Amino acid sequence: MRDLPGPAILLEQLRFRWQRQAPLCLDIPALDIQAGERVFLYGPSGSGKSTLLGLLGAVHQPESGRIEVLGQDLARLSGSGRDRFRVDHIGFIFQQFNLIPYLPVLDNVLLPCRFSARRRARAGQDHGRQEARRLLEALGLEGEQLGRQASQLSVGQQQRVAAARALIGSPELIIADEPTSALDADRQDDFLELLLQECAAQGTTLLFVSHDHRLAPHFTRELSLVQLNGARP
Amino acid sequence: MNALFGLALKSAWNRRLTLGLTLLSIALAVTLLLGVERTRVAARASFSQSVSGADLVLGARTSPVQLMLYSVFRMGGATNNIGWDSYQAVIRHPAVAWSIPIALGDSHRGFPVIGTDAAYFEHFRHGRGRSLSFAQGRPFDGLFEAVLGAEVARRLGYRLDQAITLSHGSGELKQSEHGDKPFTVVGILAPTGTPVDHSVHVSLEAIEAIHLDWQGGAPMPGVQISPEQVRKFDLSPKTITAALIGLKQRTAVFKVQRHINSYPKEPLLAVLPGVALDELWRVVAMVEQALLGISVLVVAVGLAGLVAVILASLNERRRELAVLRSVGAGPRHILALLALEGASITLAGLGLGLLLLNLAAWLAGPTLEARLGLTLALQEVSPAELKLLGAVFLTGVLASLLPAALAYRQALTDGLTPRL
Numbered sequence A: 001m002r003d004l005p006g007p008a009i010l011l012e013q014l015r016f017r018w019q020r021q022a023p024l025c026l027d028i029p030a031l032d033i034q035a036g037e038r039v040f041l042y043g044p045s046g047s048g049k050s051t052l053l054g055l056l057g058a059v060h061q062p063e064s065g066r067i068e069v070l071g072q073d074l075a076r077l078s079g080s081g082r083d084r085f086r087v088d089h090i091g092f093i094f095q096q097f098n099l100i101p102y103l104p105v106l107d108n109v110l111l112p113c114r115f116s117a118r119r120r121a122r123a124g125q126d127h128g129r130q131e132a133r134r135l136l137e138a139l140g141l142e143g144e145q146l147g148r149q150a151s152q153l154s155v156g157q158q159q160r161v162a163a164a165r166a167l168i169g170s171p172e173l174i175i176a177d178e179p180t181s182a183l184d185a186d187r188q189d190d191f192l193e194l195l196l197q198e199c200a201a202q203g204t205t206l207l208f209v210s211h212d213h214r215l216a217p218h219f220t221r222e223l224s225l226v227q228l229n230g231a232r233p
Numbered sequence B: 001m002n003a004l005f006g007l008a009l010k011s012a013w014n015r016r017l018t019l020g021l022t023l024l025s026i027a028l029a030v031t032l033l034l035g036v037e038r039t040r041v042a043a044r045a046s047f048s049q050s051v052s053g054a055d056l057v058l059g060a061r062t063s064p065v066q067l068m069l070y071s072v073f074r075m076g077g078a079t080n081n082i083g084w085d086s087y088q089a090v091i092r093h094p095a096v097a098w099s100i101p102i103a104l105g106d107s108h109r110g111f112p113v114i115g116t117d118a119a120y121f122e123h124f125r126h127g128r129g130r131s132l133s134f135a136q137g138r139p140f141d142g143l144f145e146a147v148l149g150a151e152v153a154r155r156l157g158y159r160l161d162q163a164i165t166l167s168h169g170s171g172e173l174k175q176s177e178h179g180d181k182p183f184t185v186v187g188i189l190a191p192t193g194t195p196v197d198h199s200v201h202v203s204l205e206a207i208e209a210i211h212l213d214w215q216g217g218a219p220m221p222g223v224q225i226s227p228e229q230v231r232k233f234d235l236s237p238k239t240i241t242a243a244l245i246g247l248k249q250r251t252a253v254f255k256v257q258r259h260i261n262s263y264p265k266e267p268l269l270a271v272l273p274g275v276a277l278d279e280l281w282r283v284v285a286m287v288e289q290a291l292l293g294i295s296v297l298v299v300a301v302g303l304a305g306l307v308a309v310i311l312a313s314l315n316e317r318r319r320e321l322a323v324l325r326s327v328g329a330g331p332r333h334i335l336a337l338l339a340l341e342g343a344s345i346t347l348a349g350l351g352l353g354l355l356l357l358n359l360a361a362w363l364a365g366p367t368l369e370a371r372l373g374l375t376l377a378l379q380e381v382s383p384a385e386l387k388l389l390g391a392v393f394l395t396g397v398l399a400s401l402l403p404a405a406l407a408y409r410q411a412l413t414d415g416l417t418p419r420l
C-alpha cells in the first residue's frame, strides 16, 4: 500500500486542543498531500505548525478526526506501533534539534538504522555508515568533525546532523520543522539544495515548515496554516 | 537489544560521577550487610567449634546456658563445684568413652587457669574435630608444670621454661597470689581460635597443691607449705568444676544424660552442648536481629540512593529518552535501557561490595581471629548470603523499573517539546 502513488498525508476533520478546557488549537477540515510533493508550510509563530507536525508524526493524538500517513490510519496503531511506524517511514527534523549529546556525530546520524531494520536495509551496506558519511559531507561536515560529540557542535552544525539523521535510510516522508533557522544564508542554500535533491532522487514526500516565506519558491506547493486552520489559537 | 547495550554504556559513561557514587553506596551497604551476616555466622561457628568433640558437658546443677558459658567459654564464674567422687561414679557408665575434668578458679594475669589431666590433650576437639597440637614443648607431667594457650604465650611474650605464678580468683587482689609456688612453662599449644588459646593448663594435682595452705579463698595465717613439702600430702583432687564427656556411641547420649541428672548423692547436670547453644542463640537472637535490621536499613538507604539518582537523572535524561523514542526506540527499549542500567549498577555494587568485604576479611581477619576467635576467612558466598544478595539485586532492578515506567509515560510528549 505504501509504495503506490497516492496521498502521503490525508487529514479529515482534524481537531486538536492541548488541554481539555483549552480552546481548539487546530481545526482542519481537510488536507491532502500527494506522494512525491514537496510542500512548504508557513504561518506566524505560535500558529500551530509544530503541533500539526507532531500530530502527523503520531507524537500527539487528535481529539477527533482522521489522520492517514502513507495510507496508514494513525489511530489504529498501538503505542509501540506508532514508534515503529515513525522510525520506519518518517524522517523527522525537529525544531529543537534533538541530538544525543554524548554520541559522536556519525552515531547520531545512524540512530534510526539502529532501531529500524527497514531504514538500515535502505541505507545500504556497512549498516549505513557510507551513506551517513555521504550525507554529512554533502551538508559540509566531514573528517574530524564526524567523531566529535554532538554536544560540542555549533547550533548550525547540530541542525545539519539532525537533517542527515532524517534523510538516512530514505524514509518515504520527511517532516522538517524550521530546519534552517540557525543557518547562515550560504549554508541555508546548500542545505535546501541537498534536501530537495535527496527528496527528488528518492521520490520522497517533503513537508517543510518555516515562517521565512522567501524559501517558498523552492517547493512544489505552499500552504498557509492560517488559511487551513479554522481555529484561532 | 544489541544496539541498546552500547547506548546504555555511553549514556552511563556520560553520567559516570553520579552513577559511581551510587555504585559505591550500594557496595558499602552490601559490605556492611554481609559483614554483619558473616560475623554472626562466625560467632556461632566459633562457639560450636569450641566443643566439637564433646557429647555432654557435666557440672553442678545450674542453668544449661550458664554451665556452657563458664565451663567451655570461660565466661562468668562457676557457682558450685562437683565432688570428685561423684564425677568418678558417673563416668563409670559403660557408654562413656572418655572424659576431661576441668577445675576452674585461678588465673594468670587475667587468663583463666584450667586444672585438668592428660585426657585434655588427647580428647579435646575443636573446629571440625581437630585435636590439640603443640607449637612447642609437651603436655605437663610434673607437679608444677604449665601448658599455655597460643594467645597467652603470644600476648605475654612467654617462651618454654618461663616461670609463672598463678593468682587466686581472677587475680584482682594482690595478696591472693600463689607466689610461693611458681610453675614452669613446658608446652605451648598451636592456635585453635577457641577459648583454649586464652587458657593456662595445669594438672588437677597442681590446683590441689597450691590450695593446700588456703582456706575459704585466702591463705591460712601462719601456715606455709613449701613446694618441696607439698609432695608429701595427698594431692588427689577433691572437687572439679565441670567435665566434657565423650561417648562411645552418640545414640546413648540421652541415656547417659538421664543417668547423670538422676545421680542420687549430689545434684549434677549434664547438658548436650548443641541444645544449650541453641538456647544461648535464642538469648542473643534479639541482638542479632537488631544488627541485621540495621544493615538491611543501610542497604535500603543505598538502594534509595540508586532510585533517587535514576529519578534525578531522569529529568536530565527526559530529553535523551525522547530523542531515542523519536528515532524509533520503543517503550520496551526505554524500559530495557533503564532496567539494564539499574541492574548493572546493582550487580557491580554487589561485586564491589563482596570485593571490599573480602579485602576487609583479609586485612582484619588475623586480628579478629586472634582477639575474638572469629574466623572471617576468605570464603565462598554461602547460600544464606546468596539469598541476601539476590534480594538486594531484585530490589535494585525493581527500584530502577519504577523510574523506567515514569520515563516511558513522559518520554515523547514531554521530551520533544521541552519546557523552560
Ligand SMILES: Nc1ncnc2c1ncn2[C@@H]1O[C@H](COP(=O)(O)OP(=O)(O)OP(=O)(O)O)[C@@H](O)[C@H]1O
Residues within 6 Å of the ligand: A018, A019, A025, A043, A044, A045, A046, A047, A048, A049, A050, A051, A052, A095, A211, A233, B417
Ligand atoms: N506542550 C504544550 N502545551 C500547551 N500548549 C502548547 C504546547 N505546545 C504548544 N502549545 C501552544 O500551541 C500553540 C501552537 O504552538 P506551536 O508550537 O505549534 O507553534 P508554531 O507554529 O510551531 O510556532 P513557532 O513558529 O514559534 O515554532 C501555541 O499557542 C502554544 O502556546
Ligand SMILES: [Mg+2]
Residues within 6 Å of the ligand: A049, A050, A051, A095, A177
Ligand atoms: Mg514550531
